[in-house]
Amino acid sequence: MANAISSTITAETGAAGSPLLRIDAVTKKFGGFTAVDGLSLDIKAGEFFALLGPSGCGKTTLLRMLAGFETPDAGQILLNGSDIAPMLPHQRPVNMMFQNYALFPHLTVRDNIAFGLKRAGLPRKEIKARVAEMVALVRLEGLEKRRPDQLSGGQRQRVALARALARRPQLLLLDEPLGALDKKLRENTQRELLELQRRLGLTFVVVTHDQEEAMTMADRIGVMNAGKLEQVATPRHLYEEPVSRWVAEFVGDINILEGQISRRDAGRLMVSVPQAGIVAAVAPQGASDSGNACVAIRPEKIRLSRRAPVSDTADGHAINRLEGAVSDIGYLGGASIYTVRLDGGAMLRASLANTARLDVDAFGVGQRVVAWFAPDDCVVLGR
Amino acid sequence: MNARPLAQMSRFNIATLAMGLAFLYLPIVVLVIYSFNASQLVTVWGGWSLRWYQSFFNDQAMLAAAAMSLRVAAVSATLATVLGTLAAVALTRGERFKGRTLFSGMLYAPLVMPEVITGLSLLLLFVALGAERGFWTVTIAHTTLTMCFVTVIVQSRLGGLDRSLEEAAMDLGCNPVRAFVAVTLPLIAPAIAAGWMLAFTLSLDDLVIASFTTGPGSATLPIRIYSEVRLGVKPEINAICSLIVGSIAILIVAASLASKLSSGRGQNAAPM
Numbered sequence: 001m002a003n004a005i006s007s008t009i010t011a012e013t014g015a016a017g018s019p020l021l022r023i024d025a026v027t028k029k030f031g032g033f034t035a036v037d038g039l040s041l042d043i044k045a046g047e048f049f050a051l052l053g054p055s056g057c058g059k060t061t062l063l064r065m066l067a068g069f070e071t072p073d074a075g076q077i078l079l080n081g082s083d084i085a086p087m088l089p090h091q092r093p094v095n096m097m098f099q100n101y102a103l104f105p106h107l108t109v110r111d112n113i114a115f116g117l118k119r120a121g122l123p124r125k126e127i128k129a130r131v132a133e134m135v136a137l138v139r140l141e142g143l144e145k146r147r148p149d150q151l152s153g154g155q156r157q158r159v160a161l162a163r164a165l166a167r168r169p170q171l172l173l174l175d176e177p178l179g180a181l182d183k184k185l186r187e188n189t190q191r192e193l194l195e196l197q198r199r200l201g202l203t204f205v206v207v208t209h210d211q212e213e214a215m216t217m218a219d220r221i222g223v224m225n226a227g228k229l230e231q232v233a234t235p236r237h238l239y240e241e242p243v244s245r246w247v248a249e250f251v252g253d254i255n256i257l258e259g260q261i262s263r264r265d266a267g268r269l270m271v272s273v274p275q276a277g278i279v280a281a282v283a284p285q286g287a288s289d290s291g292n293a294c295v296a297i298r299p300e301k302i303r304l305s306r307r308a309p310v311s312d313t314a315d316g317h318a319i320n321r322l323e324g325a326v327s328d329i330g331y332l333g334g335a336s337i338y339t340v341r342l343d344g345g346a347m348l349r350a351s352l353a354n355t356a357r358l359d360v361d362a363f364g365v366g367q368r369v370v371a372w373f374a375p376d377d378c379v380v381l382g383r
Numbered sequence: 384m385n386a387r388p389l390a391q392m393s394r395f396n397i398a399t400l401a402m403g404l405a406f407l408y409l410p411i412v413v414l415v416i417y418s419f420n421a422s423q424l425v426t427v428w429g430g431w432s433l434r435w436y437q438s439f440f441n442d443q444a445m446l447a448a449a450a451m452s453l454r455v456a457a458v459s460a461t462l463a464t465v466l467g468t469l470a471a472v473a474l475t476r477g478e479r480f481k482g483r484t485l486f487s488g489m490l491y492a493p494l495v496m497p498e499v500i501t502g503l504s505l506l507l508l509f510v511a512l513g514a515e516r517g518f519w520t521v522t523i524a525h526t527t528l529t530m531c532f533v534t535v536i537v538q539s540r541l542g543g544l545d546r547s548l549e550e551a552a553m554d555l556g557c558n559p560v561r562a563f564v565a566v567t568l569p570l571i572a573p574a575i576a577a578g579w580m581l582a583f584t585l586s587l588d589d590l591v592i593a594s595f596t597t598g599p600g601s602a603t604l605p606i607r608i609y610s611e612v613r614l615g616v617k618p619e620i621n622a623i624c625s626l627i628v629g630s631i632a633i634l635i636v637a638a639s640l641a642s643k644l645s646s647g648r649g650q651n652a653a654p655m
Binding site (some may be wrong): 067068069089090095096098099100102103104105114116119120163164166173 | 544547548550552553554556557559561565566569570
């Protein structure tokens with residue numbers, strides 16, 4: 001136990017290519033329900049990894065298996081090359097920050113932070129120094145003698161973080177770390193958490209259902225659905241290049257136009273959409289030239305105008321133009337969402353930034369418009 | 384809760400409240416007052432005096448019975464607290480074992496079982512086992528009686544406790560047993576204390592089960608009082624009863640304070 005504690009806070013990078021954590025074909029069943037289904041994942045040292053998914057997708061179960069509260073039915077969990085799956089929670093060099101913080105209500109802030117250090121059998125002086133270091137790290141000076149019920153939500157969150165970090169875990173697991181904070185506080189705390197992780201070179205695995213939180217903080221995001229990883233990618237890749245319709249629809253807002261691939265033309269796929277017409281989209285690698293497909297386009301990549309824009313004559317099909325009428329407007333402050341009913345019958349949502357305070361030229365409901373977007377902004381996905 | 388001052392209550396409410404309280408407490412008040420009676424006769428007031436308290440403290444047989452009662456109450460309450468707490472932990476924390484509902488149902492049976500039946504069945508058991516009746520048989524009988532009360536109190540406290548507290552302790556290096564001792568036990572301690580005090584009180588009170596299971600020479604205080612009263616009520620009995628009422632009142636107040644203290648802690652309060 002003690003050698004796990006004394007390992008440095010800066011996680012060793014190890015040999016190139018060998019990840020800090022390797023989850024190998026892990027399966028967990030509860031009765032007849034498969035919570036995690038043959039899942040494999042590598043996490044590098046120093047990485048901020050977010051597990052994102054709807055509730056019930058198995059992300060919390062996966063995290064609890066990493067912490068040791070659940071035992072996998074099959075598969076291995078390798079930390080620095082050794083299988084930790086059969087180890088009990090207290091034997092793992094891994095710590096967890098709980099969703100509701102799980103601070104010990106009968107102990108003061110100081111005793112909460114020192115709890116894990118006392119269990120590790122560190123000398124008293126060392127514990128004192130480490131607690132002081134943690135208190136300073138999360139800026140809780142002056143609150144050491146308070147009990148958890150005398151702290152605000154944000155302060156409690158920081159105590160929980162300090163307590164989990166005090167043992168200098170090789171891997172820190174965070175279950176919805178900001179879920180209990182209000183929006184303003186959450187943004188600040190996000191920044192603090194990220195800065196702390198970078199500065200100390202820690203490896204974080206965060207479970208969250210909040211996409212924005214995952215997007216802003218994580219180096220990579222794993223999107224989970226029904227016990228499996230749908231996609232593992234950087235936030236940008238996840239948003240701009242979703243690998244499946246499910247991921248595209250789960251992450252952010254997106255328009256899906258269902259149709260058939262009619263032909264391939266200079267790196268473009270022409271998709272015939274019954275409810276909209278022919279839509280040109282950039283062909284994904286290894287895409288077939290026929291069959292069913294759907295074209296996905298993010299609302300902010302669609303532009304609206306009263307008249308069709310002048311065609312880029314150098315490339316006859318440079319832009320897609322779909323005509324229709326505005327059927328609904330949702331004002332969000334910074335942007336507005338215009339729902340356009342295309343003449344073919346499909347509904348398209350376009351998000352336009354409200355760049356002027358007094359917009360006399362704004363579209364009204366019923367206004368005839370042309371929705372146009374570049375083929376490069378479209379993603380072709382299987383149906 | 385918005386408590387209204389007494390003055391705002393209607394006359395009818397005050398009247399019913401007063402009658403209800405009188406119904407409950409008038410006999411006890413009369414008993415306590417008469418325990419200070421100087422007269423030989425129970426029903427005739429002869430001025431204030433402490434003579435019956437004095438006579439009780441000189442009555443060796445009565446004092447022995449009181450000591451017996453206190454010993455039985457202390458030992459049986461302690462046993463019941465240990466067993467009852469273990470049962471509560473098994474019921475709330477254990478895996479959902481087969482027959483769990485049946486087990487918890489059976490645990491609560493003594494709560495509703497007529498005492499005569501509990502007493503009689505225990506007597507039959509002790510006779511069948513050939514156990515010599517006395518201190519230990521009464522103590523065991525009282526443990527069976529009071530254990531379920533401890534379980535109910537501790538279980539409600541455990542149920543309200545956040546399960547992740549123990550997990551956090553394990554995550555921070557405690558094995559499961561240590562996690563229980565370091566985190567759960569301090570948090571349910573007030574409920575355990577309340578359970579012990581309730582068990583103590585119930586044991587001190589009991590006449591029926593004790594009279595079934597006791598043997599010669601080990602009469603508890605209620606048994607002793609009951610047999611004295613059959614020969615005619617001496618004012619000394621009033622003094623003893625007043626002492627019992629006083630000590631039980633103190634214990635009940637302490638028990639409720641302890642459980643109030645316990646419910647204030649344990650949950651992380653809502654974010655401010």
